[in-house]
Amino acid sequence: MMTNSTMASSATSKSTSAGMVMLLQMLVHGSKRIIHNPLTAAGLFVVMLLLIVAMFAPWIATHNPLAQELSNSLQPPSSEHWFGTDEFGRDIFSRLVYGSRITLYIITLVTVIVGPIGLAIGTISGYFGGVIDTIFMRITDIFISFPGLVLALAFVAALGPGLEHAVIAIALTSWPPIARLARAETLQLRKADYIVAVQLQGASSTRIIFRHIVPMCLSSVIVRLTMNMAGIILTAAGLGFLGLGAQAPLPEWGAMISTGRSYMLEHWWLVAAPGAAIMLVSLAFNLLGDGLRDLLDPRN
Amino acid sequence: MNMINIEGLNLSFGSGSNESKILHDVNIQVKAGESFGLVGESGSGKTTVLRCLAGQYHHWSGQLSVNGNSLQHKLDKKRCIDMQMVFQDPYGSLHPRHSIETALAEPLKIHKMDNKDQRISSILKKVGLDDSFRYRSPHQLSGGQRQRVAIARALILEPQILLLDEPTSALDVSVQAEILNLLKELKEKEGLTYLMVTHDLGVVTYLCDRVAVMQNGHIVETISSSNLANHGASEPYTKMLLDCCYHTEARLNDTTSFAN
Amino acid sequence: MQNTKLEVKNLQISFSHEGNQVNAVRDVSFSLGQEKLAIVGESGSGKSTVGRSLLKLHPKNATVEAEKLLFGDIDLLKASEKTMRDIRGRRISMIMQDPKYSLNPVMKVGDQIAEAYLAHYKVSKKIAQEKALVMLEKVQIRDPKRVYSLYPHEVSGGMGQRVMIAMMLIPEPEIIIADEPTSALDVSVQRQVLNLLDELINESNIGLIFISHDLDLVRNYCDRVLVMYAGRVVESIKASELENAHHPYTQGLLKAPPRIGDIRHRLPTLERDPSWLYN
Numbered sequence: 001m002m003t004n005s006t007m008a009s010s011a012t013s014k015s016t017s018a019g020m021v022m023l024l025q026m027l028v029h030g031s032k033r034i035i036h037n038p039l040t041a042a043g044l045f046v047v048m049l050l051l052i053v054a055m056f057a058p059w060i061a062t063h064n065p066l067a068q069e070l071s072n073s074l075q076p077p078s079s080e081h082w083f084g085t086d087e088f089g090r091d092i093f094s095r096l097v098y099g100s101r102i103t104l105y106i107i108t109l110v111t112v113i114v115g116p117i118g119l120a121i122g123t124i125s126g127y128f129g130g131v132i133d134t135i136f137m138r139i140t141d142i143f144i145s146f147p148g149l150v151l152a153l154a155f156v157a158a159l160g161p162g163l164e165h166a167v168i169a170i171a172l173t174s175w176p177p178i179a180r181l182a183r184a185e186t187l188q189l190r191k192a193d194y195i196v197a198v199q200l201q202g203a204s205s206t207r208i209i210f211r212h213i214v215p216m217c218l219s220s221v222i223v224r225l226t227m228n229m230a231g232i233i234l235t236a237a238g239l240g241f242l243g244l245g246a247q248a249p250l251p252e253w254g255a256m257i258s259t260g261r262s263y264m265l266e267h268w269w270l271v272a273a274p275g276a277a278i279m280l281v282s283l284a285f286n287l288l289g290d291g292l293r294d295l296l297d298p299r300n
Numbered sequence: 301m302n303m304i305n306i307e308g309l310n311l312s313f314g315s316g317s318n319e320s321k322i323l324h325d326v327n328i329q330v331k332a333g334e335s336f337g338l339v340g341e342s343g344s345g346k347t348t349v350l351r352c353l354a355g356q357y358h359h360w361s362g363q364l365s366v367n368g369n370s371l372q373h374k375l376d377k378k379r380c381i382d383m384q385m386v387f388q389d390p391y392g393s394l395h396p397r398h399s400i401e402t403a404l405a406e407p408l409k410i411h412k413m414d415n416k417d418q419r420i421s422s423i424l425k426k427v428g429l430d431d432s433f434r435y436r437s438p439h440q441l442s443g444g445q446r447q448r449v450a451i452a453r454a455l456i457l458e459p460q461i462l463l464l465d466e467p468t469s470a471l472d473v474s475v476q477a478e479i480l481n482l483l484k485e486l487k488e489k490e491g492l493t494y495l496m497v498t499h500d501l502g503v504v505t506y507l508c509d510r511v512a513v514m515q516n517g518h519i520v521e522t523i524s525s526s527n528l529a530n531h532g533a534s535e536p537y538t539k540m541l542l543d544c545c546y547h548t549e550a551r552l553n554d555t556t557s558f559a560n
Numbered sequence: 561m562q563n564t565k566l567e568v569k570n571l572q573i574s575f576s577h578e579g580n581q582v583n584a585v586r587d588v589s590f591s592l593g594q595e596k597l598a599i600v601g602e603s604g605s606g607k608s609t610v611g612r613s614l615l616k617l618h619p620k621n622a623t624v625e626a627e628k629l630l631f632g633d634i635d636l637l638k639a640s641e642k643t644m645r646d647i648r649g650r651r652i653s654m655i656m657q658d659p660k661y662s663l664n665p666v667m668k669v670g671d672q673i674a675e676a677y678l679a680h681y682k683v684s685k686k687i688a689q690e691k692a693l694v695m696l697e698k699v700q701i702r703d704p705k706r707v708y709s710l711y712p713h714e715v716s717g718g719m720g721q722r723v724m725i726a727m728m729l730i731p732e733p734e735i736i737i738a739d740e741p742t743s744a745l746d747v748s749v750q751r752q753v754l755n756l757l758d759e760l761i762n763e764s765n766i767g768l769i770f771i772s773h774d775l776d777l778v779r780n781y782c783d784r785v786l787v788m789y790a791g792r793v794v795e796s797i798k799a800s801e802l803e804n805a806h807h808p809y810t811q812g813l814l815k816a817p818p819r820i821g822d823i824r825h826r827l828p829t830l831e832r833d834p835s836w837l838y839n
Contacts (some may be wrong), residue, residue: 036325037365085342129315134420140315188323192392193387193388193389193392193393194392194393194394195394196354196356196385196387197385197387197450197453198395198406199355199356199375200354200355200375200383200384200385201378201384201406201407201457202375202377202379202380202381202407202410202411203382203406204410207410212395215397216396216397264466339747341746341747342717342746358646403713443603456705472602472603472773473773473775473813473816473817474602474604474812474813474816474829474830476817477817477818477827477828477829477830478827478829479608480818480827481826481827481829484825484826491570494725499746499747501820502817502818502819502820502822503817503818505820505821505822506818506822506827507818526821527819527822528820529821530821540748541747544747544748544750544751545747545820
């Protein structure tokens with residue numbers, strides 16, 4: 001039914017619409033299966049919630065996240081301030097809501113940098129093999145052998161603290177696993193008959209890699225990236241905690257824990273609220289990643 | 301003129317004491333419009349010959365020429381227009397994420413050919429599939445339909461030569477018959493030259509005019525199909541293969557004569 | 561028939577997939593004595609599903625029903641998992657298509673054979689090893705001592721399949737189910753393996769269920785043939801009388817493959833008649 005109507009309506013762009021229909025069917029089928037698994041559904045729910053909160057932050061937040069009200073500082077949770085207030089009297093709930101934007105910003109930026117770089121390096125090195133593979137993989141090894149947070153620290157120290165620099169630092173440490181994964185997938189695909197067939201049609205290596213190999217690696221890379229997001233959130237929070245990520249007065253979750261640390265014993269909500277937010281979101285990405293793997297893995 | 305000319309083809313893997321020679325001085329001449337079969341058991345090197353022609357190995361030595369052009373070690377676009385290949389496994393030879401239309405349009409895009417739409421329609425018709433197959437993806441097709449698509453993909457560049465690597469051995473017998481009929485019909489209509497690898501003597505004598513029997517990288521015997529069918533084979537290895545195939549006519553009772 | 565080993569009556573197997581019920585096998589009935597019974601069909605005909613369900617090796621989403629599924633005096637339908645474990649390998653064993661995938665790659669082949677014996681008999685390891693060596697000799701392996709200590713990747717396909725046969729025969733089963741045991745092998749080796757299996761079966765009075773897609777192979781090798789199409793047995797016939805098969809499907813299968821010196825210009829293709837599914 002669906003196929004017929006779509007095809008009839010757009011006779012000129014038949015192949016695109018057919019592709020869209022295929023994608024749509026996959027999505028519908030996929031979301032059915034996601035909902036089948038309660039853990040994945042929960043993960044998806046939290047991630048969707050994060051997106052909505054970030055998008056509608058001004059409407060959801062009850063206060064201005066930056067407005068200080070010293071007379072009202074360090075108030076425990078109440079109906080006026082749901083998660084209490086911090087040492088400057090700022091509303092923690094509103095800061096968490098706005099902080100979700102920063103978290104999402106970091107995740108998106110890192111993913112946009114890391115995904116393509118990892119995919120390109122992995123597929124190129126797997127497809128060509130030989131010297132190219134050796135060079136690329138040794139570079140990857142070097143990046144893998146540094147502890148992530150230490151390398152990020154070094155970069156931020158060199159570039160100066162700031163959100164963008166933190167993003168670059170995190171991106172630099174998180175592309176190697178993606179490259180490794182893409183290479184391993186490519187090594188398996190390289191000898192596949194359909195790749196040999198397109199070689200025999202005279203396709204250039206670039207064309208083969210980007211049109212034929214990359215789409216096959218994409219699903220496992222997406223799964224890996226989703227799982228990575230949990231790590232990214234934690235590293236970003238870690239950098240924020242050390243004062244090297246987002247700078248005051250930005251309501252970044254890690255930085256919030258860091259400043260709340262000094263008041264932690266008497267005023268637990270300063271640390272508990274952002275801590276719970278970090279935990280919840282990174283757990284949600286892990287659950288979603290697991291579910292996506294079950295869904296996208298061609299071996300299933 | 302010989303459409304495919306293979307002279308003194310040698311190929312080995314590894315080096316030094318680990319060197320293992322896969323092909324020994326293989327000579328094959330296939331005339332234009334002829335279909336030629338390569339038969340042998342696994343490990344005989346029959347598929348390797350095909351893969352050398354298809355540019356999958358770069359370190360062979362000897363002379364290869366196709367349609368009068370001698371072949372370089374690397375694939376070039378000219379060779380792709382002259383020669384295409386159909387693979388054994390119809391489940392592995394089509395890109396799982398590409399629709400049939402994408403798969404068929406790809407070679408046309410690579411060679412910047414015009415009239416894509418028309419060419420795809422007519423090639424689908426030639427292999428006995430209707431236009432509705434365009435928008436399907438491989439996992440919606442049966443093995444036989446996939447193999448038809450693979451043949452269509454090979455023919456869309458209008459090559460003169462098809463390399464067939466066990467094109468029916470992964471199919472059910474009833475589907476095998478359909479594909480063999482199709483291949484025979486296409487050959488007669490389009491005047492194609494076939495070089496087919498198979499282990500099935502029945503298939504080879506049905507489709508091919510001449511046959512080369514390979515064993516351990518050597519060509520043991522080259523013989524015409526009719527001669528083969530009329531017990532004209534002279535080499536004991538060929539006779540042994542024939543005998544195994546003729547088992548339909550005699551009860552199996554003799555183990556000793558075939559023990560290696 | 562005297563000495564019936566296995567009796568199957570109206571076997572039904574269905575798979576549930578995302579809420580849908582798919583009938584893979586319908587109304588399959590046969591009995592097996594001390595003979596070689598072939599189950600022939602094309603891919604998707606349900607032939608392997610029948611073989612697996614006899615050992616209850618079917619996947620979890622499958623439902624197996626039958627009026628009768630008797631092995632000797634054991635009702636396989638009602639048999640507990642424990643009873644099934646005693647039967648599997650010990651009394652009914654199964655030979656798979658490709659030895660490459662059914663042998664443990666990190667264990668010496670000889671030890672795997674000995675292990676198969678140890679799993680069902682309480683004997684010392686030493687005795688089991690001796691037994692395995694005898695078995696290797698029985699499957700016509702020239703130098704059993706050397707082969708005993710080889711790993712699966714070091715043996716050829718034919719030898720691997722002999723090892724598999726040795727492994728399956730060592731617990732002295734009453735029935736062997738062979739699922740395409742030779743289709744991964746070259747024709748010359750295929751013949752040796754089949755002849756060997758034949759000899760061993762006759763020697764120890766084993767019933768064989770031979771699952772295959774190759775009607776030509778089966779008609780010379782087996783005593784009786786069940787032809788399956790879309791989950792049903794369309795014809796049950798003596799192998800020697802296959803030439804006079806009634807069912808158009810069987811006829812079609814017989815005529816479809818090209819033979820050496822075939823003078824037919826076109827091969828006949830099978831016209832599938834929907835009414836085959838109703839009788």
